[in-house]
Amino acid sequence: MLKRKSKYILLGLVIVGSLWHPSVKALELNKETTDVHKAWNIRFNQNIDFNDEGKNSIRVSDSKGNTITTDIRSGDSKTIIVDAPKEGYKEGETYTIDIGNKIHSKSNVYLKNGVKCIFKINKSDNKIGDSDKYKDQVDNVINLGVNKILKDGVEDQWQAVAVSKHGASVPSSYLTFVQKEINSTKGDMEQPIDYARTVIGLMAIEKDPTNFEGYNLMEKIYNNKQMENESINTYIFSLIALDSGKFDVPANALWTRDKLIKTILDNRTFDKGWDYAGDKADPDMTAMALTALAPYRDRDDVKLAVEEAIDKLSSMQNENGGFSSWGTENSESSCQVIIGLCANGIDPTGDKFVKNGKNPLDVLLEYRTEDGGFSHTKETGCNGIATEQGVEALEAYKMFKEGKGSIYSFK
Structure with a gap:
């Protein structure tokens, strides 16, 4: 000493x-x-x-x-x-x-x-109670959506998350699918983001990604030499994956949490949001970035960016309360906004996100289909991606109201 x-x-x-x-x-x-x-x-x-x-x-x-x-x-x-x-x-x-x-x-x-x-x-004003007019409807729609996913078969990690967060059992066929995917590539997946999505799916079924089929998939994220100059969603979901189980990251790792956070912040658009490839904010990518940054929103370097992004989302909202991406209003954009806001403790039904009497949750519920799923755009029939994201968004809202944190946190 x-x-x-x-x-x-x-x-x-x-x-x-x-x-x-x-x-x-x-x-x-x-x-x-x-x-x-x-x-x-x-x-x-x-x-x-x-x-x-x-x-x-x-x-x-x-x-x-x-x-x-x-x-x-x-x-x-x-x-x-x-x-x-x-x-x-x-x-x-x-x-x-x-x-x-x-x-x-x-x-x-x-x-x-x-x-x-x-x-x-302190006691939260956002607890489920008689004042939450959406409670029964949200519970019912989640149940119908999960049943729809299970009926059609769980084929990807996002469906596994939706089913798991509902408390239902993910079919063993999903585990078999992931095992085959990992073994067929000998643990060397095609793109860096593939490790992140696989980790999130494994966490949903309570499997250890640090030793899955003999491979440490967490290390494949934080020591990935191919992650330089990747798309913004790679950094976003890599950070979400690291935080999905609060995994330790070595100080000498190629991609520490700090480096991922800095990279995400450095890739903001000029109008204070995020986009996949352009220079103007897109609601989906902005909301996804908010989800990743949520655990760090009290940090000085993150706090302002989160606040500005929330303001940007509010300004991008359509007059009917929904959101559009690439010029098309769709259900998935509202889903990602709901997930991102809830992860940061922001009520998506609050005044900031009410336009002409409607909020993103109201709009999302308008995309329900008769078979229990969700459509991508209105009156186009059930869509698998829209259904899994719709269920995730409603579960994120329910967890927010219950004070249970992010939908992508499993420990």
Whole structure:
């Protein structure tokens, strides 16, 4: 341990933005949130040697001093993440994160003094109750949509997510399909984004992507040498995949969370959104980026971009409450907006997204088909992609109302 006063490690706590302190002795940060599954990011000014000693020196407790079991993991080289307990925090309760002085940098510089961070979980106004006029309808439409998917057969990861989040069993045929796909390529998939989508699908069926058929698909994401100059959706879904199970990423990985976040932010359009290839915001890609950035929306470098993108989506909304992509109004655009807003704690039925009395949820429900699915455009019949995304969007809305976090979070 170094004894020079100027050599102590500094700590910043990413509660709302990044807070930096020239001298840390004992610090109380009183923060409030309604997110019962909130993950707190503890950021340091040096690369951290994240080992068992440091991990065990971080403790979360409630107002009575009871220790709360949480997952404490490495974010990037300078960040430690304290996840919420599996069952979530309790509304109305106050918690303390105690950060001990056993944490040290790679160069063996220790945190000078322990730190206390206090936060309270406020009651959310978005809980399902009598005031939620959509509850029964959403539950019914999800049930019909899942039954439709199961009847037609689960053939891709998004269908697996839709079925899994409903609490239904994904047919074993999907696992067999993924096994064949991985083994036929010997773990070397055609495009980098293929690893991300496969990981998300595996998480939906509770399979470990770090050891699937003998392959570590997570490493195929964070150490992928082919990911340079890929399309924006590759970076978006790679980040979503890394966060789907809160996987650790080595500090020396080619694609850390920080690098993926920076790449996503660097690829914004001039009008404060995202597009697949153009320079003007597209609602689908903007919403997908919001979904990926949601766990980091309290970071200074992310917060403004998220706020501006939400404003951009509101300004892009059609007069009837729906959304158009590539000049065509369609159900999937509304789906992605609903998912992206819900991931960021924004009510898609709120005033900001009401146009002439209708919101994206109202519009999405207009695309239902008689067989329980959804159409791509109105009155064109059931469409498989529209159905899986429609169910996912409604499940995302339901999870938002229940305070259960992102639809792509599985742990």
